[in-house]
Structure formats: C-alpha cells, structure tokens
Amino acid sequence: MIAAAGIKITKVETSKLQGLVLENLPFGRYFTDHMLEADYENGAWTNIEIKPYQPLLLDPSTAALHYGQAIFEGIKAYAYANGKASIFRPYDNLSRFNISAERMCMPVVPEEIFIEGMRTLIELDKNWIPSLPEHSLYIRPFMFATDTVIGVKPSAKYKFMILLSPTGPYYAAPMKIYVEETYTRAAPGGVGFAKNAGNYAGSMLATELAKKQGYDQVLWTDAFEHKYLQEVGTMNVFFIIGNRAITPSLEDGTILAGVTRDSAMVVLKEMGLDVIERKISIDELLEAYQSGLLREVFGTGTAATISMIKELRYKEDTMYFDTDKSEIARELKSRLNAIRDGHAADTHGWMYMI
Ligand SMILES: *Cc1c(COP(=O)(O)O)cnc(C)c1O
Secondary structure (H helix, E strand, O other): EEOOOEEEEEOOOOOOOOOOOOEEEOOOOOOOEEEEEEEEEOOEEEEEEEEEEOOOOOOOOHHHHHHEEEEOOEEEEEEOOOOEEEEEEEHHHHHHHHHHHOOOOOOOOOHHHHHHHHHHHHOOHHHHOOOOOOOEEEEEEEEEEEEOOEEEOOOEEEEEEEEEEEEEEEOOOEEEEEEEOOOOOOOOOOOOOOEEEEHHHHHOOOOOHHHHHHOOEEEEEEOOOOOOOEEEEEEEEEEEEEOOOOOOOOOOOOOOOOHHHHHHHHHHHHHHOOOEOOOOOOOHHHHHOOOOOOHHHHHOOOOOOOEEEEEEOOOEEEOOOOOOHOOOHHHHHHHHHHOOOOOOOOOOEEEEEO
C-alpha cells in the first residue's frame, strides 16, 4: 500500500494492543505497532516507509554512535473531545527540528515526511491513543547520521524515524531543585538551543550528583558567572514575581525554545499576568523571595506540561514554596489541558486534527 506522500505501508499481522490496557502507562516504555523510517542518501530523502515496529540492524561504524550527529523531538497527540485525534502544535516542532538539524550539519526534513508521515502513522495506530484524562500518545521523531566511516565530518547519509508511545498520566511531583554552579549545560555559541542527543548526555552527571544530595533536578546557570538562570533539568523555567511571569530570554542561544514555554507565555498573558522574557539572576530571585514577591517557580515541557518546584537551594539558602497554593501553575496546566483535549476552544489554532 502506498499513502499520499509516497509512503510505503506494511502493516502488522496482529496488533500488540490486544491484552494491553492503555491506563497508567509509564513514560516511553511501550511502543505502538508501527514506526516510520526514511533514509537520506545522495542529497535526497528516499525509502519512506511505515512498517511494523522492529529493531534496527546497524553497522558498528555508524557515524552517530561515534560523533553524535543525532537530534530528536517530543510531541503529543490526544484523543480529542469530538472523537478525533489531534496533535499539539506539530509544525512548531517541525521548525525546531530543522533548526536543530542545521546546527548539527544535518539535512532538513520536509513537511511531507515529518507531518504527513506522523499523521499517516498515527492514523494507522490510532487505537493506541489513550482516551483517559491526562493520557496521550507521545510522538518521538528523531534523526541520526548513518555513514559507516570513522572519520570526523558531517555524514552523507541519515535516517529519520518516528516512534509512538502511549503514556500517562505523567505525575509530576513537586520538585526539589539545586542551583548548579559547577557544571554548565549550554554556553553562547554552543548547541543549547538544539534538541540534540549530546545535550542530554552532558547534563546527566550534574543531575545524578544533585540526586545523591536529595534533589530531583538542577537549575542550570550561565557558563561565565553561574548566576543567570537558564532551564530546570530538561524543561524551561518560569518565575512568578508579583503579577509578572518571567522566563529567561532566548537570545544568546543557550535555551531550548520550548513549545510548551511559548504556549505558557500566551496563556499566562490571557490569565492577566505580565509576561516578560529577559535575563534573570539568582540574586534577583533570592531578593524577590526574601521580600515575599516570589510566589511560584515551575518548569514547562511536553512530557509533564507543568512541573511545580517546592524547594530551590542556592549555596546556603533554600527557598520554599507551598505548591498546594500554586494557583498560577495549576490554572495554567488546566487551561493547556483543556485546549489539548478539546474541552476549551482552540483559539490559537494549536490543534492539528488527524
Ligand atoms: C525539549 C526540551 C524542552 C521543552 O520543550 P517543549 O517543546 O516544551 O517540550 C526544554 N528544554 C530542553 C533542554 C529540552 O530538550
């Protein structure tokens, strides 16, 4: 069978769904029946195929395994109120994917493969979208270098894939956060704004060390002074100070431009807050805390949507937040959820119907 965008489709004989209950599924552990695969060779994308989910056979010299030309995205599809399925802002992920691709010297992936491939794949596996509240289908597009030569240069060949994983509810317990002053996630001129695999590998040690001390994640600070706040773990961060919602600005390329971050800025404005993107230092944050103005701190990202922070430790100081009273984070999360499952009007055109 060949679908609209020239995608070859091979279906499974029996679905793995039989006997599996799509409820309380741990994040990223179960995958649907099918996956999408496409190859980039001789300057063009070919072999665009949806087939049964299966292992890859890779040559040990596969370039991505050695030099890390590998990028990914994270998107969610929801069972929508009208009985259809919908994807949250997939075109924003497509543009970010291609920004990451350019930074890592990789080819861009066209809409016909990224969006149309995703749509066709989800249509095929639509029975895998959990319809319970706060459940969703997590979509993982990714690309990696497939040259089989050990030599440092941009690969001439790549593989693009999409996997689907039913998930939820993602219970995001309020977090204890350690303000990181030794390790750095991103510096100007680096790759902090790209969703490349290495950013994650590079962040793991600091997180593990923080966990040993009883914290859940670190709050990353700038590479020069370790004072300006960047992101919390692998999420963007928001500070509610008085009636202002402040989030670190993107301009020096050290921060991932989250789709949830952008959506949160829009919704927080609708909630009547002054939304401000700018540099913000830990000293300013401590001052706001000490004067009683710092009300809430939370992270935003596709996996958890909003993660509240209950403790923020910087040197000898710890800031405490009563997350039972975090009205803004809670209201923001419920407004975003309502848009995504169709219980609130999609006034921004964020939902892509399948
Ligand atoms: C993916 C990611 C985010 C969140 O982006 P969303 O589009 O909101 O999911 C934030 N920070 C980092 C480092 C990320 O990789």
